[in-house]
Amino acid sequence: MPFSVKKQDIRRASNLFILSLFLAACNPGVNAAFETPSTPPTAVQTAPTPTETPLPAPPSLFPASISLSPDLPENLVKSLKIPEDLIVTKPPENGSLQLVIGSENPVSNWVYALAAPFPTMADNVSSTDFLAFWRGEPVGDFPAQKILVSPNTRQVFEHLWGAASANIVSVASPAQMIEKAWQARDFWAILPFEEIEPRWKVLSIDQQSPIHKNFDMQNYPLNAFISLQGDPAAMRAVLEKYGPASQTPFAPGSNRDPNRLTTVVLTGVTALVRGTASMMELNGMTYPAQDIGGILRQADITHISNEIPFSPKCPMPYLQENNLVFCSRPQYIELLRDVGTDIVELTGDHFQDWGQEAMLYTLEMYREEGWHYYGGGSNLEEARRPVLLEHNHNKIAFLGCNAKGPGYAGARVDQPGAALCNLKQMQQEIKTLVSQGYLPIVTFQHLEYYAYTANPILKADFESVAKAGAVIVSGSQAHQPHAIEFLNNSFLHYGLGNLFFDQIVEGTPTRQAFIDRHVFYNGRYINTELITIWFVDLARARLMTEDERQNLLATVFKASGW
Numbered sequence: 242m243p244f245s246v247k248k249q250d251i252r253r254a255s256n257l258f259i260l261s262l263f264l265a266a267c268n269p270g271v272n273a274a275f276e277t278p279s280t281p282p283t284a285v286q287t288a289p290t291p292t293e294t295p296l297p298a299p300p301s302l303f304p305a306s307i308s309l310s311p312d313l314p315e316n317l318v319k320s321l322k323i324p325e326d327l328i329v330t331k332p333p334e335n336g337s338l339q340l341v342i343g344s345e346n347p348v349s350n351w352v353y354a355l356a357a358p359f360p361t362m363a364d365n366v367s368s369t370d371f372l373a374f375w376r377g378e379p380v381g382d383f384p385a386q387k388i389l390v391s392p393n394t395r396q397v398f399e400h401l402w403g404a405a406s407a408n409i410v411s412v413a414s415p416a417q418m419i420e421k422a423w424q425a426r427d428f429w430a431i432l433p434f435e436e437i438e439p440r441w442k443v444l445s446i447d448q449q450s451p452i453h454k455n456f457d458m459q460n461y462p463l464n465a466f467i468s469l470q471g472d473p474a475a476m477r478a479v480l481e482k483y484g485p486a487s488q489t490p491f492a493p494g495s496n497r498d499p500n501r502l503t504t505v506v507l508t509g510v511t512a513l514v515r516g517t518a519s520m521m522e523l524n525g526m527t528y529p530a531q532d533i534g535g536i537l538r539q540a541d542i543t544h545i546s547n548e549i550p551f552s553p554k555c556p557m558p559y560l561q562e563n564n565l566v567f568c569s570r571p572q573y574i575e576l577l578r579d580v581g582t583d584i585v586e587l588t589g590d591h592f593q594d595w596g597q598e599a600m601l602y603t604l605e606m607y608r609e610e611g612w613h614y615y616g617g618g619s620n621l622e623e624a625r626r627p628v629l630l631e632h633n634h635n636k637i638a639f640l641g642c643n644a645k646g647p648g649y650a651g652a653r654v655d656q657p658g659a660a661l662c663n664l665k666q667m668q669q670e671i672k673t674l675v676s677q678g679y680l681p682i683v684t685f686q687h688l689e690y691y692a693y694t695a696n697p698i699l700k701a702d703f704e705s706v707a708k709a710g711a712v713i714v715s716g717s718q719a720h721q722p723h724a725i726e727f728l729n730n731s732f733l734h735y736g737l738g739n740l741f742f743d744q745i746v747e748g749t750p751t752r753q754a755f756i757d758r759h760v761f762y763n764g765r766y767i768n769t770e771l772i773t774i775w776f777v778d779l780a781r782a783r784l785m786t787e788d789e790r791q792n793l794l795a796t797v798f799k800a801s802g803w
Contacts, residue, residue: 587617
């Protein structure tokens with residue numbers, strides 16, 4: 242039978258062939274001849290992630306432009322450290338940022354002092370009265386006639402307070418101010434904190450003073466805050482990069498850094514014997530300091546000139562009433578501990594009164610307390626050795642001697658006692674200390690006399706060590722206050738009076754006394770405050786009333802030739 246194929250069979254076969262080819266193409270496992278794989282057969286193919294188009298970077302805020310207000314404190318402007326990416330523009334063209342006087346976004350504050358000649362009776366004024374005086378408004382009996390300012394300081398405070406009275410506020414250069422004020426005596430000055438010097442008296446305003454350790458600048462009117470203003474984004478960026486909290490601030494935080502301030506309190510005679518000791522036995526060891534102890538404790542360095550040795554063999558004080566050979570019972574040291582003693586002067590006449598054993602016992606007590614001592618010691622070498630202290634970037638040296646000559650507790654090469662004065666040796670020591678960056682304080686146990694004026698014998702010795710470089714020279718021997726002198730910028734006080742000693746029965750002068758608070762800042766001696774005290778009994782002193790203080794200041798200033 243002839244072989245024949247129907248048309249529909251041919252069509253069916255063709256369709257099946259085409260279908261098989263299609264299935265082979267869709268399934269690589271069907272026919273390897275049709276594969277051109279780019280990965281191994283077992284690999285899983287993942288669809289590629291679409292690439293996003295990057296957004297443009299935000300415009301840089303640097304370099305930024307900054308303008309400086311023309312009424313900024315000039316010493317602030319001099320101390321600015323403007324980085325390269327802050328371009329300074331000069332007014333009237335303003336930068337995107339402005340450094341101005343203002344309290345919003347503060348980057349710095351500039352503290353000023355109200356100052357008067359040192360022999361000024363006033364201590365404090367109210368901010369209300371002072372601002373009225375500045376503007377020329379009636380104030381009543383305001384204690385000054387004029388206010389001296391530099392041109393820049395006038396700009397600063399006219400920005401803060403408004404126009405100054407031309408009759409009240411007078412412009413002078415900083416170099417002229419102190420001389421003009423001392424000549425007129427009722428001319429005061431406003432000066433930046435960094436320009437305070439010893440011949441000024443820094444006055445409080447509303448009981449706030451920038452030379453006090455508890456100074457509150459927020460409540461002090463002579464304080465100019467420096468503010469950064471302008472474009473908010475640029476301001477945030479600059480504050481973050483160069484603001485007060487950064488590692489490289491472009492503006493100093495202030496011209497007054499409390500971490501560079503040191504106060505030293507010098508005191509007069511301490512002798513815990515006779516009536517003073519009897520009152521301590523009766524009322525407690527710290528009774529003499531109950532009214533003035535806080536003043537002594539507040540100082541960074543508290544000086545006590547204790548003339549008397551301690552001894553466990555010392556009898557009760559009433560047995561010493563008519564005796565000038567003195568000792569103190571060991572428990573009396575609690576008083577010195579209570580007032581915050583840091584350094585003890587040993588130049589006193591009575592250090593040898595109870596013998597060598599008591600002196601060595603006393604020195605050991607001081608060492609156990611961690612106190613420094615000078616002007617006396619276990620031998621002559623130690624007695625003459627200065628005490629060197631460093632506090633808040635201030636290097637201070639203490640030296641002292643007894644100027645009364647042999648017979649007054651003099652130390653020897655192998656014997657404890659006080660250092661007898663050798664002024665040539667002391668002058669050379671002072672010069673050496675100054676060359677090393679120290680500020681020398683010299684205290685004398687000198688001739689005792691009962692007058693407010695300065696004795697010529699003391700003047701010669703005090704002035705000799707001041708000329709050698711001592712910044713403060715103080716008399717520790719006096720049982721009443723004596724006169725004061727400035728030699729260049731050195732402060733000489735010929736006698737402070739008693740601190741703890743029983744001499745009230747000898748009259749008003751021996752019931753009066755000074756505590757001198759000396760202020761050091763950033764390696765300079767800058768000022769002294771006179772604290773006045775009045776003895777109420779044989780042991781205890783209190784702060785003077787206003788009338789008592791005015792009387793003593795007037796008397797001492799007159800005795801000083803002021």
